[in-house]
Amino acid sequence: MTCAIYPGSFDPVTYGHIDIIKRAANMVEQLTVSVLNNSTKSPLFSVEERVKILEEVTRDMPNVKIDCFSGLLIDYASNVNAKVIIRGLRAITDFEFELQMAQTNRKLNPYVDTMFLTTSLEYAYLSSTTVKEVASFGGDIAKFVPPFVAKKIYSKYGISKNHNV
Ligand code: PNS
Numbered sequence: 221m222t223c224a225i226y227p228g229s230f231d232p233v234t235y236g237h238i239d240i241i242k243r244a245a246n247m248v249e250q251l252t253v254s255v256l257n258n259s260t261k262s263p264l265f266s267v268e269e270r271v272k273i274l275e276e277v278t279r280d281m282p283n284v285k286i287d288c289f290s291g292l293l294i295d296y297a298s299n300v301n302a303k304v305i306i307r308g309l310r311a312i313t314d315f316e317f318e319l320q321m322a323q324t325n326r327k328l329n330p331y332v333d334t335m336f337l338t339t340s341l342e343y344a345y346l347s348s349t350t351v352k353e354v355a356s357f358g359g360d361i362a363k364f365v366p367p368f369v370a371k372k373i374y375s376k377y378g379i380s381k382n383h384n385v
Contacts, residue, residue: 224248224304224335227293230255230270231263232373233277234351234365236343240308241277243337245284252300253278257290264352264376273369294328305334310344355379 226244230237230253245251253274257267265273267288278284289296297305305325307318322334339346351364355373358381362370374381 222248223250223302224306225297225302226251226253226306230274231265231348232369233274234346234348236339236346238277239340239343240337244306245281251284252287255288257288294325294332297332303332307334307336308339309336310339
């Protein structure tokens with residue numbers, strides 16, 4: 221059985237992440253989307269909130285499950301018997317960091333490989349950070365995240381929207 225993990229911060233999940241989740245889930249038997257529990261960052265959403273949001277987003281994807289992890293990604297991959305790590309590549313700017321991470325992980329454990337999916341063009345510009353920035357100023361994020369996620373983001377910033385979200 222091919223098990224893959226798609227790790228990330230997902231603070232919050234965007235349509236770009238969802239696109240990668242769907243495409244990766246079509247290629248493997250079991251995909252685990254896993255949220256990094258990183259105490260050094262100050263995220264907008266707690267790990268529990270991000271897990272809940274991802275569960276909702278992937279409700280109709282039977283071979284996708286949601287988890288969280290702390291510590292080294294490569295150790296987590298071994299613990300859950302994943303042979304493949306999925307990462308999305310948006311632009312050349314992602315490449316250097318991703319290459320370094322993939323090669324380091326492969327040195328640490330040569331039995332786990334990283335597979336890159338290039339982000340669909342329509343989401344190539346998208347990042348959780350810019351979504352949060354736009355939302356924090358009350359901008360429209362309907363094209364970036366599902367409606368229920370948009371609602372949660374606005375609520376974090378104390379913004380009430382009359383949009384149908
Ligand atoms: O969504 P992100 O923030 O780009 O995801 C980055 C993530 C979670 C994949 C990366 O930071 C990670 O794997 N962190 C766990 C710690 C680790 O294994 N670091 C060494 C990688 S070389």
